[in-house]
Amino acid sequence: MDPRHRDRIAFVRVCSGRFERGMRVVNERTGRTLAMAHAHEVFGRERSLVDEAFPGDVVGVVGAQDVRVGDTLYLDEPACFPAIPTLAPEYFVFARNRDVTRYKQFRRGLEQLDEEGVVHVLRREGSGDPTPVLAGVGRLQFDVAVSRLEQEFGATVALEEAPWSVARRTLASDIPAIRGVSGAEVLVRADGTHLAVFRSEFVLALLERDHPDVTLDRLLTR
Secondary structure (H helix, E strand, O other): OOOOOOOOOOEOOOOOOOOOOOOOOEOOOOOOOOOOOEEEEEEEEEEEEEEEEEOOOOOEEEEOOOOEEEEEOEEEOOOOOOEEEEEEOOOEEEEOOHHHHHHHHHHHHHHHHHHHHHHHHOOOOOOOOOOOOEEEEEEEEEEEHHHHHHHHHOEEEEEEEEOOOEEEEEOOHHHHHHOOOOEEEEEEEEOHHHHEEOOOOHHHHHHHHOOOOOEOOOEEOO
């Protein structure tokens, strides 16, 4: 929001109780305490300090580095909302850094886009290929990712089509069975989620037929 200062804002909806600027809440996912000292109301590129808010209001919290999409923040009594479901991606591309001198910016940019949920950033664990894979429900997500990497991080990116079009969430214990099928692979997210990907629905059907005990969930949760 301010090119001169790379701050981050987590937008939080007040679900119950009363929000007061400066209060210290707990992130249910991490167990860490977060001081909500810099809370803003945001309109376009303008922001103003918020002293209090009530259920239904949305507050922008500056410097909330550990807050992720779907996290529950609470005061005093522990609370936790169900995880936000997301559709399984259908498009996959390899993301290649075109400027070796900007590798740190490239890596840091991908980490932030993944945390924000702009795209899924996946890696082929154990394959020896460090090239990250971007996954999305639509191709527009890739355009947004490339634009932000260039404008915000100064990283020039080249995208190359990947051969997969179907994805399911799976378990680490099912990797050998999945990789034993031609046209199938297992990719891993930074949070440890394993994603089985397939060249087509036909390849997925073959795996389901030959290995009915393999976990293949349709929805991913953050």
